[in-house]
Amino acid sequence: MDAITLTTLLATLDATLRVSTPLILCAMAGLFSERSGIVDISLEGKMLSAAFAAGTLAAITGSPWVALLGAIIVSIGLALVHGFACITHRGDQVVSGLAINVLASGLTIVLGIAWFSQGGQTPALASEARFMPLELPLSSSIANVPVIGQFFDTVINGHNLLVYIALLAVPATWWVVYRTRFGLRLRAVGENPLAVDTTGISVSRLRYFSVMICGALCGVAGAYLAIAQNAAFSREMTAGQGYIALAAMIFGKWRPMPALLACLMFGFLDAVSIRLQGIVLPVIGEVPVQLIQALPYILTVVLLAGFIGRAIAPKAVGIPFTKER
Amino acid sequence: MTADRRTQEGGSLPPAIELRKISKRFGNVQANQDIDLRVESGTIHGIVGENGAGKSTLMSILYGFYQADSGNILINGHTRKIKSSREAIEAGIGMVHQHFMLVDTFTVLENVMLGAEQSHLLKTSGAHARDALRHLADEYELKVPLDTLIGDLPVGQQQRTEILKALYRNADILILDEPTGVLTPQEADQLFRVLQVLKERGVTIILITHKLREIMDITDNVSVLRLGKIVSTQRTADTDMATLAELMVGRKLVTQSFDKVSNADADTGISVRNVTVTDERGLNRLNNISFDVRRGEIVGIAGVAGNGQSTLLELLSGIKSPSTGEFTINNHVVSTDAALDPARMRDIGVQHVPEDRLRLGLVKAFSAAESSLLGYHTKPAFNWRMFLKASTIREACKRLMVAFDVRPPDPKLKSASFSGGNQQKLILARELDKAPSVLLVGQPTRGVDIGAIELIHRKIVEMRDNGCAVLLVSVELDEIMALSDRILVMYEGQVVGSMHGSEADKTTLGLMMANALDQVA
Numbered sequence: 052m053d054a055i056t057l058t059t060l061l062a063t064l065d066a067t068l069r070v071s072t073p074l075i076l077c078a079m080a081g082l083f084s085e086r087s088g089i090v091d092i093s094l095e096g097k098m099l100s101a102a103f104a105a106g107t108l109a110a111i112t113g114s115p116w117v118a119l120l121g122a123i124i125v126s127i128g129l130a131l132v133h134g135f136a137c138i139t140h141r142g143d144q145v146v147s148g149l150a151i152n153v154l155a156s157g158l159t160i161v162l163g164i165a166w167f168s169q170g171g172q173t174p175a176l177a178s179e180a181r182f183m184p185l186e187l188p189l190s191s192s193i194a195n196v197p198v199i200g201q202f203f204d205t206v207i208n209g210h211n212l213l214v215y216i217a218l219l220a221v222p223a224t225w226w227v228v229y230r231t232r233f234g235l236r237l238r239a240v241g242e243n244p245l246a247v248d249t250t251g252i253s254v255s256r257l258r259y260f261s262v263m264i265c266g267a268l269c270g271v272a273g274a275y276l277a278i279a280q281n282a283a284f285s286r287e288m289t290a291g292q293g294y295i296a297l298a299a300m301i302f303g304k305w306r307p308m309p310a311l312l313a314c315l316m317f318g319f320l321d322a323v324s325i326r327l328q329g330i331v332l333p334v335i336g337e338v339p340v341q342l343i344q345a346l347p348y349i350l351t352v353v354l355l356a357g358f359i360g361r362a363i364a365p366k367a368v369g370i371p372f373t374k375e376r
Numbered sequence: 377m378t379a380d381r382r383t384q385e386g387g388s389l390p391p392a393i394e395l396r397k398i399s400k401r402f403g404n405v406q407a408n409q410d411i412d413l414r415v416e417s418g419t420i421h422g423i424v425g426e427n428g429a430g431k432s433t434l435m436s437i438l439y440g441f442y443q444a445d446s447g448n449i450l451i452n453g454h455t456r457k458i459k460s461s462r463e464a465i466e467a468g469i470g471m472v473h474q475h476f477m478l479v480d481t482f483t484v485l486e487n488v489m490l491g492a493e494q495s496h497l498l499k500t501s502g503a504h505a506r507d508a509l510r511h512l513a514d515e516y517e518l519k520v521p522l523d524t525l526i527g528d529l530p531v532g533q534q535q536r537t538e539i540l541k542a543l544y545r546n547a548d549i550l551i552l553d554e555p556t557g558v559l560t561p562q563e564a565d566q567l568f569r570v571l572q573v574l575k576e577r578g579v580t581i582i583l584i585t586h587k588l589r590e591i592m593d594i595t596d597n598v599s600v601l602r603l604g605k606i607v608s609t610q611r612t613a614d615t616d617m618a619t620l621a622e623l624m625v626g627r628k629l630v631t632q633s634f635d636k637v638s639n640a641d642a643d644t645g646i647s648v649r650n651v652t653v654t655d656e657r658g659l660n661r662l663n664n665i666s667f668d669v670r671r672g673e674i675v676g677i678a679g680v681a682g683n684g685q686s687t688l689l690e691l692l693s694g695i696k697s698p699s700t701g702e703f704t705i706n707n708h709v710v711s712t713d714a715a716l717d718p719a720r721m722r723d724i725g726v727q728h729v730p731e732d733r734l735r736l737g738l739v740k741a742f743s744a745a746e747s748s749l750l751g752y753h754t755k756p757a758f759n760w761r762m763f764l765k766a767s768t769i770r771e772a773c774k775r776l777m778v779a780f781d782v783r784p785p786d787p788k789l790k791s792a793s794f795s796g797g798n799q800q801k802l803i804l805a806r807e808l809d810k811a812p813s814v815l816l817v818g819q820p821t822r823g824v825d826i827g828a829i830e831l832i833h834r835k836i837v838e839m840r841d842n843g844c845a846v847l848l849v850s851v852e853l854d855e856i857m858a859l860s861d862r863i864l865v866m867y868e869g870q871v872v873g874s875m876h877g878s879e880a881d882k883t884t885l886g887l888m889m890a891n892a893l894d895q896v897a
Contacts (some may be wrong), residue, residue: 230643232493232501239479239490240657246477250491250541366480374441 057198063322065356068206068214070281071282071318073098073272073289075217077296078303078310079224080268086228086305087261088241088367091130092148094269095293096155099124103159106173106284107166109180109277118180118278119213123270129155130266131259138258141371147271151283152293161284168302171286180210182279220268225307237261241365244372248356254372271294291348298351305365320347385893388636390453392417392549392580395439398447398688400433407433409604411447415597416547420571420581422591425601426825427796428626430891431584435551435602439471440464451549454811467549470542474554475536480527484520484537485509488544488842505544512543516573531680532563532798539570550574556590560680561886568594577692586826588617625826634837636878637673637861643682643846645671645814646692651701652688653869661687665703671813674836674846676860676877678853680889684869685728686731692847693728694721706814706845722751731818731849738791739802745773745787748806760827776805781831797828808835815839818849833859853885869890 077094084091101122109118129151136147163171187208194204228234236257240247256373279282295317303310325344331337391414397528397755400413408430415421425431436442438449440458450457452466458464464471478487485505493501505523513519520529520536535555542550552571556564571581571594583595591598592612599609600623608623646669653662662684669675677685691695692705694716702711706725721728730736738747749758749769757774758765765798773787780801782794791799800820807815815837821829836859840846850856856863857880865873867890871886 105509112809230498232496232498235486235493237491238480242479242481243477246479246487247491249461249471249473249477250458251440251493253463 055124057201058205059326061201063319064202064206065209065328066322066325067315067319068294069318070142070321072214073218073275073282073292074296074299074314074317075311076220076268076272076275077293078267078300078314079220079307080234081297081300082224082305082307082310083261083268084265085235085300086237086241086367087258088244088365088370088372089133089258090148090369091133091262091264091265092294092297093133093151093155093288094109094146094265094296094350095291096152096291097126097266097287098240098273098276099152099287100129100155100161101270102162102277103163103173103273103284104289106277107150109176110167110174110283113177113180114290115180115274115278118291119274120276121183122274123267125352127263127266127271128263130269134259134262135370136238138255138262141373144369144371153238156287163284163286164279173284176278176282180278181282182213182275184209184211185215210344211275211279213271216271217275220271221307221311228307232367238365241367244367248372248374258372272296295347295351300352301303301364302351304363317347317351318352389417391415391450392452394450394453394580395438396433396450398434398437398444398446400430400442400444402433406604408437409445411604411606413599413606413609414688415580415582417452418575418596419582419596420575420583420707422595422598423582423584423601424588424591424598424620424624426585426586426827427823428825429601429624430604431601432553435471435553435582436582438464438551439469465545465547468547469551470539470545470547471551472535472538472542472553472555474530476538476667478526478534478537481525483523483525484529484540485522485629487526489538490542491887508544509540512540516543516570516577518543519572524771530563531558532560535559535567536570539574543556543667548578549580549582551584553584554582554586556585556587557725557851558681560889561882562890562892564590588620592617593622600624601802620793621826627827634833634859636876637840638876638878643671644668646703646705646847648692648703651691651698653691653696654699655687659803660869662691665869665871667864667871668876669814669845669847671845672840672843672869673861674840674848674859674877676856676863676883677847677849677866678856678863678889679851679866681851683796683866683889685851685866686818687869689731689816689847689849691710691812692816694718695727706758719751725810725813726816727810727812727814728816729803729818729820731822733799733803736775738799740790740792742791743788744777744782744791744794744802745770747791748773748776748787750806752806752810767777770812776809777802779809780805781837796823797825800824800832801828804832804835811842812839812844814845815844816849817846819851820848821850821852821855853882856880857882857885865889 075099081091081094090235098317104125105118105122108121109115133147133151136142137144160171165174169174190204190208192250193200228237236247236252248254296314299313299317300310302313324346327338327343329337330339377529391441393415395411395413398408400408406651411434423431429796433442437444437845438458440460440463443459447867449458452849456467458467485502488509489501489505494504495501509522518536518540520533520540526534527535555567559567575581585591597609598615599611600607600620602624649666651662651665652660655661677688679685687696691698695718697715698712702709708716734740738750753784758769770787777785779786782798782801782805818833820836824832860877862877863875863885864871865885867889872891873893
């Protein structure tokens with residue numbers, strides 16, 4: 052293989068990982084929520100609020116850790132609002148999720164302008180207030196090993212902590228969902244909540260717990276956007292990634308590993324689209340930037356519409372649980 | 377409180393369950409009133425009553441779904457408060473619900489351990505449950521393949537899983553709610569054998585059913601509930617079915633038997649020839665099926681639910697069209713290319729009383745008058761140029777209600793407010809009023825009180841006597857046998873057997889329903 056194309060490929064994969072991180076975290080978040088039977092289109096709003104909280108706290112305290120914690124708390128708070136509407140009051144889950152998204156979109160801008168007067172942006176962060184790239188041990192020593200060493204050095208090495216957390220979240224989710232008692236009950240409550248209820252376990256508590264996990268993961272995703280990938284919060288910075296993550300999760304049929312692959316695929320398309328900008332293709336000529344940027348979304352529609360076959364959702368997803376028989 | 381040690385059986389154990397003055401109201405409905413009930417330890421106790429008599433409410437109180445407004449529950453002589461299913465389980469009560477509380481996508485093992493896992497890790501929990509289930513299987517002769525998905529098991533095995541679930545939680549009191557509704561007669565027999573074994577091992581069993589034959593066959597004692605009160609508790613050996621039926625309904629029942637017709641009109645009302653219906657998933661719901669229904673006879677379709685009976689009704693009523701083959705209905709030929717929709721079917725004199733009255737029969741939020749109009753709303757008699765003739769519709773509905781004894785006879789009342797039996801009578805009235813030449817009836821008495829059953833059966837037989845070709849689908853064998861002049865048995869989308877109504881016997885039909893006649897013969 053040509054050295055330049057290998058470098059290009061590795062650089063693209065490296066970028067893939069960076070842009071996939073919030074998708075992966077949100078997809079796992081959505082998985083916990085939906086497996087418990089709660090539809091969550093508010094991944095987007097939670098992530099956006101968390102990003103704003105992280106940007107704000109990092110700017111004020113200068114500590115990425117405080118910012119991360121704050122982001123998680125804010126996101127869990129919104130998850131509890133969603134839970135209160137959907138679990139306690141058996142409201143419509145899509146409407147509740149939509150309300151959270153609208154709220155997050157408006158409130159982050161209003162508060163941002165009120166507090167920082169920078170057009171909705173939070174102040175730019177110094178590197179001590181952010182999660183910075185890490186050098187993995189051994190990385191530089193094997194960097195010269197052809198392909199494998201290069202791959203490790205360029206793609207795996209040199210990301211910030213949250214990227215690695217996202218990657219670890221996937222096997223962790225798998226383990227929790229398929230290997231633990233909580234996971235068994237989680238899957239059961241999304242399929243047949245009555246069966247869970249009759250064994251004497253509280254459906255509400257299980258679902259609340261699940262949406263809180265969902266909130267925590269969205270919080271990490273939001274923090275990643277504001278204080279790791281970027282150096283400040285900017286308005287609407289999630290740009291629909293919450294929805295893409297939801298699509299990836301459905302695309303992965305509510306299973307962690309396939310969902311990861313779907314996220315990586317969307318991330319890869321995104322990374323490629325950045326590289327494709329300005330490139331002149333034979334016959335077609337220069338591809339319009341807008342088209343390339345729209346590619347992941349077009350693909351989402353096409354894939355969801357026909358190519359993945361019937362996605363079998365948890366049977367009870369979206370249906371409020373009523374105990375009365 | 378000191379336990380009452382007198383027992384009717386002469387043993388010395390306190391009763392497994394004793395209810396004292398249990399009452400429960402829902403709004404202005406008194407679901408249970410001053411219920412006193414003693415269930416002796418180690419016996420099978422039957423509870424019978426019509427729909428709405430309060431059986432389910434009572435059992436829900438016992439299993440912690442509802443709390444009684446007043447009264448006490450004593451388990452094995454000790455007063456217990458049961459505020460949740462968890463507390464019921466802790467008190468040693470297990471329940472097998474009418475609709476199984478199982479997760480279809482889980483294995484038997486996962487279903488059994490769900491909620492009673494021994495550790496946070498499934499590996500250890502699974503190993504423990506597997507071990508315990510092996511013991512239970514030996515002790516109670518309850519064998520179920522542990523690693524098969526519930527969705528892939530026949531209902532009889534699913535039910536066993538429910539029983540195992542209860543036993544795994546150390547239940548020594550087992551409540552079964554209408555357990556045989558979904559079983560073939562043979563599966564029901566197997567269940568009863570299991571229950572006998574459980575009883576011998578000291579488990580107390582409460583059997584809720586509306587099938588009096590089962591009460592007579594297997595219970596030691598029986599209580600009758602009517603309108604929320606216990607009207608009788610006695611030893612099963614001291615009573616009989618007629619007495620119990622009277623107690624349930626509160627009046628003498630005319631035992632109905634209908635003449636069977638063996639020489640029906642040679643003219644056929646329905647003639648199905650090699651029809652196959654394939655569903656969206658490519659499965660053959662009906663598989664190359666052929667049969668005739670002549671005018672002036674009732675043909676009963678027997679079979680365990682889900683063997684194509686529903687599809688057959690949908691086919692003949694125009695909801696589905698044949699994938700291959702053709703059928704003639706009231707002299708109209710129907711095939712893939714020449715399909716008739718339900719409206720056209722009605723126009724040519726084919727009337728349909730659907731199986732699922734709440735889904736296909738009426739609209740719950742509609743008034744009775746509106747529901748009685750469904751399907752006939754375009755008839756000129758009910759229409760001005762643009763608007764419906766509201767008063768005409770109400771009067772028509774009122775007339776139907778009187779003719780079919782729908783109670784209360786109030787056309788303005790919401791459809792959902794009527795009892796199941798009265799909803800059914802309303803639908804029957806709507807369809808029969810059009811003087812059908814072909815009548816399709818699905819599960820006419822499902823969830824219908826004994827009192828209403830009389831009338832419904834009589835009306836169906838009347839239709840036959842008027843020369844109508846009647847196709848009756850029911851999962852109740854007693855009903856099929858009581859009404860049908862000919863019986864066809866369906867199994868996996870095919871007709872696997874037929875008998876004359878006058879010669880039908882339950883054992884043979886049951887074997888046909890399981891498609892096991894050959895193995896025995």
